[in-house]
Amino acid sequence: MGAAGEGGCIAVAYSGGRDSTALLHATAVAAREQAGLRVVALHVHHGLSPNADQWLAHAQSQCEAWAAQGLPVSLVWRRLRLERQQGDSVEALARDARYQALTEMAHEAGADTVLLAHHRRDQAETFLLQALRGAGMAGLSAMPAMADRHGIQWARPWLTHPRRAIEAYVAQHGLSHVEDDSNADPRFARNRVRLTVWPALEAAFEQAEVSLAQSASRAADARACLEIWLEQSLAGLLLPEQDEAMSAPALLVWPLPQQRELLRHWFITRTARHLPASAVARLTSELPALVGTGRSIQWRAGAFDVCLYRGVLTCRPAALAGRLAEGVPTVRLSIQGPGRHELPSWGGALLVSPVAQGGVALSRLAQVEVRGRTGGEDFQLGPKRPSRALRKQFQAQAVPEWERAGPLVYAEGELVFARGLGVDARALAAPGEAQVTLIWVPDLTI
Template identity: 55%
Template sequence: MASGLSPDPVSQRVIAVAYSGGRDSTALLHACAVAARNEAALRVVALHVHHGLSAQADAWQAHAQKTCDEWARAGLPVSLMVRRVSVDLSEGASVEARARAARYAALSDMVLTAGGDLLLLAHHRRDQAETFLLQALRGAGVAGLASMPKDEWRGGIRWVRPWLDHPREAIEAYVAAHRLAYVEDDSNSDVQFARNRLRVNVWPALLEAFPDAERALASSGSKVADALPAMASWHRQLLQRAVVPNDGDDTPTAKPVLDAAQWAGWPVGERREALRAWYQQIAGRSLAASWVYRLADEVPGMIERLSASNWDEIGVSLYRGRLSYSSQRPLLRAAGASTLPVVKLGPLGEGVHRVASWFGCLRVRRVAMGGVPAQSLKDVVLRPRVGGEQFQLAPGRPPRSLKKQFQSEGVPSWLRQGPLVYAEDRLMWVPGLGVDARAVASDGVPQYAFDWLPDSSSAT
């Protein structure tokens, strides 16, 4: 084994290696198989993802199978797992991003299927330098500039890049010394992809002007990565100061809201970082920099004017000095509120009932008091809010318009659209308000309550 290219020592019985069939992953897979040959407790599993994006995809899979079979016959403890994935080629996110997401999901699933929790990837120092430069060109923040982590736990799996500090030339030397056969990806020269443009058009000139660019850029990424734990700790402190429970939403999936009235008085840098951290926590994805800057600048003035606003594109609302989030808002906006249908669910039982056209689920649960009688579940209908609906908040109180009830109870605007739950033509339940007092069951009879569980827009 070439000096400096040994994988990190591991104690797991299964060593999973992401294996495309290319030069780098071939070298890593071979090095792991050789290292495990004399360790009876270890076995190496090569994980190959078939994207179907290239005309050569079938040939690459065949090469991967042939290579693993030959090595196994030579006494190396290696086997192959293959997963075929479908990549969405419609307009929107880049093919690179979609293929990467599909690949990582498939790799995660295969690692767990193989009975392991360790995955090795063959990225090297040049890959890290390129990633840092691409992130900088995209205007990335600290998390992006930290580039690829060398060792991290994600989804119950340890993702390790053991060669991240090694130059590509060392891998090339290993491949040559062991006469390893590998495939060439024909898309590597396609400059429509950003990384390929960098490699083909920029990198040679950069190295000519700055011969140590690869080492320097990778080192910068490593230094930024060192700051991530401190940043995470700072973010937790910011959120402890600004995040409060969502009193206007009593559903089990209620997200914490940002106390914008307090947050608005912070220095602009702290406002931006707190906004990034809050959105990442509740939405499960990053908030685009353009939105971070826009909200951090706009919201303080709106707080002073006691204004309310909705930013449906990102699922965020400002109401009564608080920023709240709903994963359903971007979905409803894309569908168009005017197209939201009346949905007849028919007889319902206890459990979660999917309503695809409303991008969520209606949960029916048994309660001791304050619910609707079981007979009301025979003809359940979901309706959008159209105006003029009357709702009685509690016994002895007069019915009032939904608009006034929403205002008096401080229900955030994103909850006001519905769906409203009816028993035939009688309003029974409203998100954010609960069961209409006129529909409440008598004491001692079987009764049920509702929860509306919106889809996650990121998952959808």
């Protein structure tokens, strides 16, 4: 408990169930020995069960009773409004909303640490579920004992403790707790494992809980080593000047297993999503025959497209392609100085940055239009170079087909900026004139 420091605050995620009740009580008892240390119980009312109000009432009564006994504990709670869309997983939706609520409540309470009551059986079940879903090393690592997210340290102090030890603690102290009726619902995968698979597994393999939890720990060690290798190796494949695109020829130098891991890591760093197994298989089998041919191709990868053009791999939201194909209305902007101008209809933002030379005169950008190609546009790459059709400039600069749809920025009716090409040389500011450069920043969130 010393990490919170004297006069600090530590939070416990408290559902009212057996495990979180035991953890909250043990934390409050330990905190009583440290002057000024407060314990805040964080309760989330999901509204999914008809008993949710009763659970909240129990949590309030329990914390009040312990506070009356001299334990430094108080309760804060939040009611969720889950907006479920067709195809959404109730488990995933509730989990994400719960963590967001816990984060917000912890910040409001002044706690930088939240304790979670997961134990060794939970860890073993998580490993088994992830294996059944075909997870990779990250999934098989199951739950970390410590994690930092959103300015909060999430800790699972009982992750190596057996369930029976928690049951014994509850019995020893006569702690009352609630029973979640949804734990018996077979629609949820974890419940099916817990109610059907686990009893048979433990009957056949007495050490199943210990062994599976140990496998999760070893997977976590292996994952940590893999992450270091991936970060170092991926750095040599990226093309920073092309928005962290990846060189396909450089990727193919690696043996096939490394190619697969590098693709997965690159994709998740760009999109915060996992690259589907089917996309990994197609990419690694088709890339060797495509690289060097000059062909452009796209692979659908869940909600994103992975695109190959002239040996360069990029990714973008699949939904964006449809919007651009339908055409995007003209957007008018007033650029008064450096800053970021969000253009959601174009799937990104226009970043305006000051430069000493090679930019557009800021005075020209007071009224600009952002619009798409209509045909017949030309562009000049450099002051002493001829202007050529925009299509030919795109080809010369290896701008992929899917990036040629725009946006184009016009000032006073003249083209000053094109995505993939930069500032038109005819729009360059005079020496000594206040000027800025324009940079297109795609949005990879959907």
